[in-house]
Amino acid sequence: MPLHHRLRPADFMADAPVVARALIGATLLVNGVGGIIVETEAYDMSDAASHTHRGPTPRNRAMFGPPGHAYVYRSYGLHWCLNFVCREAGHGAGVLIRALQPTQGIETMRERRGLHDERLLCAGPGRVTQALGVSDAHYGLALTRPPFRVLAAPADSAALILAGPRIGVSKGVDTPWRFGLAGSRYLSRRL
DNA sequence: AAGTAGATGTTCT
DNA sequence: GAACATCTACTTA
Numbered sequence: 001m002p003l004h005h006r007l008r009p010a011d012f013m014a015d016a017p018v019v020a021r022a023l024i025g026a027t028l029l030v031n032g033v034g035g036i037i038v039e040t041e042a043y044d045m046s047d048a049a050s051h052t053h054r055g056p057t058p059r060n061r062a063m064f065g066p067p068g069h070a071y072v073y074r075s076y077g078l079h080w081c082l083n084f085v086c087r088e089a090g091h092g093a094g095v096l097i098r099a100l101q102p103t104q105g106i107e108t109m110r111e112r113r114g115l116h117d118e119r120l121l122c123a124g125p126g127r128v129t130q131a132l133g134v135s136d137a138h139y140g141l142a143l144t145r146p147p148f149r150v151l152a153a154p155a156d157s158a159a160l161i162l163a164g165p166r167i168g169v170s171k172g173v174d175t176p177w178r179f180g181l182a183g184s185r186y187l188s189r190r191l
Numbered sequence: 192a193a194g195t196a197g198a199t200g201t202t203c204t
Numbered sequence: 205g206a207a208c209a210t211c212t213a214c215t216t217a
Binding site: 126 | 207208209210211
């Protein structure tokens with residue numbers, strides 16, 4: 001009986017804040033490199049801070065597709081950011097992966113990120129994608145198949161999860177849709 | 192420890 | 205043109 005099992009499409013079929021909270025403690029690997037998700041943010045169509053708020057566009061097309069797929073966008077012209085599409089196709093809901101606790105392929109991540117302390121390897125959405133090698137090449141791919149592996153948190157984990165306002169948004173400032181593992185040293189910022 | 196500038200591409204007004 | 209789900213390097217205390 002494996003302690004971790006791979007998430008299935010049905011696991012992504014819930015409202016964005018529910019999925020965002022459930023993903024804390026899950027493991028994300030891309031080609032075997034990654035770690036434990038310690039910080040996420042939820043976005044959905046009802047929310048002015050979301051890329052999907054104004055409806056489908058060429059960029060956000062994947063967010064209106066099936067749940068359990070990747071929505072990757074370029075942030076500030078420099079960084080890639082990775083989202084997990086959730087809810088149902090057509091709903092424009094997703095979860096931004098903001099930080100991981102590195103567990104696998106740490107040397108690979110160090111090389112991709114330059115000489116940096118482990119704490120900063122995946123502490124921020126742009127850092128996560130750089131460390132895991134995620135780019136627009138992953139746009140729209142299923143999270144339930146290689147190169148992705150998303151493994152559920154151990155069933156017995158009773159981790160304390162904190163919520164607060166999201167980072168870097170100018171709209172929806174008071175929506176407490178940022179979730180983080182209490183006490184983790186690998187958050188992009190304290191909660 | 193906290194603040195700022197500058198890098199850059201895509202979308203939207 | 206402006207804004208942007210950011211990061212790094214560099215300043216100032």
